Amino acid sequence: MTERLGPGDVARAAALLRQGALVAFPTETVYGLGGDATNGQAVAGIFAAKGRPHFNPLICHYPDAEAAFADVRADDRARRLAERFWPGALTLVLPRRPDCRVDLLAGAGLDTLAVRVPAHPLAQELLRQAGVPVAAPSANRSGQVSPTTAGHVLEGLSGRIGAVLDGGPCPVGVESTVLDLTGAGPVLLRPGGVEAEAIEALLGPVGRALPITAAAQTQSLRSPGLLLSHYAPSLPVRLRAENVAPDEALLAFGPPLPGAALVWNLSETGDLREAAARLFAGLRWLDAEGAKRGCARIAAMPVPEAGLGAAINDRLARAAAPRA
Template sequence: MNGPSPRILSPTDEAIAEAAALLEKGALVALPTETVYGLAGDATSDSAVAAIFAAKDRPQFNPLIAHYPSAEAAARDVSFDPRAQELARRFWPGPLTLVLPRRADCRVSLLASAGLDSQAVRVPRHEVAQRLLAKFGRPLAAPSANRSGRVSPTLPQHVAEELGHRVALILDGGACAIGIESSVVALLGNDAVLLRPGAVTEEEIQAAIGPLAHAGEAGQPRGPGMMASHYAPELPLRLDATSLRDNEALLAFGSQPLPGAALSFNLSAGGDLQEAAAHLFAALRQLDRDGRCQGLSGIAAMPVPDRGIGRAINDRLRRAAAPRPVS
């Protein structure tokens, strides 16, 4: 990995304070949890979440887990039904992630939700993670601190080898006690769906809330990686537009947007792919809402370079343009 190696610091009060200060500035910090080391950024910041995707070379905008110090803190951003309340009571803090409906005033970036109206949340048990969450005062988006597709890190040295200068600081919590990612359960309708097995077993979850469906059953739950079409605007989305048709809004990119749009949003006038990623979901929602209000017929999306995080942007645009399921 090119660039200087990140600092690995013992989790003293001073190191925790420095990590929180870096997060405030939009930097990324690696923190230990009981499962694996996480690549943490401010979950409420579009730019910080986009930096996480860029650092991991993540090929898609899969939803990210937002980490909280308590269930009460998470309840500010997502809605708990009785099943979620019971799972939180039994297994939090701990290695269980719940995918729950976003509240209307949810603080978490839509980019972390992959544009969905749900959000994955967890309360980690690790003492260092808890101290950083308390010091920072906002939720942290923290997928595993490795390049996408690589083995998840369970030691601080693994993070340094994987990410190098892409992470500003690594808090050393020693070896992770569990070493595999959290179990993930989606509670978005009548069915409880196990999206990913983990340290909290299927049997333990079923003992708490009853039968579980599995990924691919009971329809397609709107959770990590489960839908070909994630948040799709109501207006049709046309990709790779090189000219505007009558009555279309424009999703622009770069310094030369297509002329003549009555309604437009430029993802990045300077052609910065990370800035474009940070704006993507908000742009789609704004163009869809305002375009429908103005009676427009669709949204034309200019081409985005298919490199780096641009691949993730294009993946998300293809999903947003995918045919809707027939209800």
Template sequence: MQTRLLPDTPHGREEAAAILRAGGLVAFGTETVYGLGADARNDHAVAAIYAAKGRPGINPLISHFTTADAAFAQVTPTPLARGLASRFWPGPLTLVLPRAPGCAISPIATAGLSTAAVRVPAGGNTRALLAACGFPVVAPSANPSGRVSPSDALHVLAGLDGRIDAVLDCGPCHVGVESTIVDLSGPAPVLLRPGGVTLEALEAACGMPVAMPRASSNDSRPLAPGQLSSHYAPGLAVRLDADTVGADEALLAFGPPLPGSPLVWNLSARGDLREAAARLFAGLRFLDMEGHRRGLVRIAVQPVPAHGLGRAIRDRLVRAASPRP
């Protein structure tokens, strides 16, 4: 299969929609990261995503919609869900809710769970693509399973060229980490994955505390994407919260860089968490590729604060540093 690179124009989006309508796979940019899209109703197309990524079948997918009304037609919304949608959609928030009677989302996409994960992405061009399709589109990150997420079209091609039909080149993603996922299927909201909407903003909108998931992820039955213990991993090993760095290590810096590394990517020299989130996955990819070329043995990571977007950044880094399956 030859993977086509399509321009983000009305014609390019229509070509991408035609491929999706025919059951094919198209990667496209959102405000968070590039997603690998398929018709959420089509069992064969959804299964093809798992095959292309090498993704475990137990790991559910997020369905993307043009409007909150379209999303809530497939799940059973609560008043809190509608309130959060009004506050954060379109945007980087995913809600996990019970499947509605007659839900059209493939059970393969929900990994056989009684719930479904739904969101309305930001970006007029992304929603224009979804509108051209006229159906929900499942779209996990467009990369081989467990590896670093893509934040531009070339990252997608580096991992999936020849495995998917096309990439819609929407330019770089400005948020840079995946959506926040909140489980609203129980009596109280539970944060399943930190992301582009901060916990502080979420709790302010909920008017109540948002419960945190248990520290140990259940790799045998995740309720949402991004919960597997090893995820977002570069080829080089990752060492967290470094206060020194060796001559055989690449450095992922935050703020003033530590001395001693021959290879540095600074997430944000001024310590800006928004800038750091947008540069995270590109930095891991650069240090991994260039570090391998120079014979370095690992990536040392300077501490990142665990508040605001720092919580999402640290989540990705902890999973990147976890033992590989």
């Protein structure tokens, strides 16, 4: 059962988040489906609850700019934007710090992270009491309309999440603006609650991202809700491996194949949620350790297409795609 909590139940909602449960909560834009961003299994649960077909990066929410900038490297542009628009409907994509607390799955395995400080008072209080960064896409099933009331959330996710914190209708009603600050010039990845003109008044000209159809061909964008490019290991990846050579690193699922130079098991028991939570860390570890040991490639065992398996296989297919 999904609990319906009121404004007086923030402590309960924060406790659920710390326990690894999923809690939908109001922001000024739309309701977000929150999970502890430092907990890989909680993040995997977000994808499972939404039925999200790809591991796109999630926006991580913080109570203030200082907390957000503890996990990402903020330049002068980011600090000026934060001073002007935070709390508010602006998401910044910035490089991860080496000691970033956020699980790799929340950032889709990239070296960047999307961060935001929401303005809604209930969201602010929830984030303060939770004490962890909260990854939160919109609180709806994938492909459906974003929710702006607790009732909307329950229509799609009742029984699939721990609770919804009811803060009434969202005042903005459209998602946050997403701005990429990882390059020389700022790039608008998604229009939203903060107008591009207001950003340009502060920073000067802002570039526009490729249209989504062009992005699908170049796989170059780095944005929640838009990203089509993900971390790719330097070692080649061989899919659907039914055997493994002595010079191969093995990405196992279930009982591992014998004979590999080294092994990372996504889930010994075949649990897809555990596998999703361990996917990006496993690819990085096999890539680094495999290179040290002279491995020729990474062999990935088959993963079922059901549930989160579809997203795992989508990510593996991208990792195995021919290099440009």
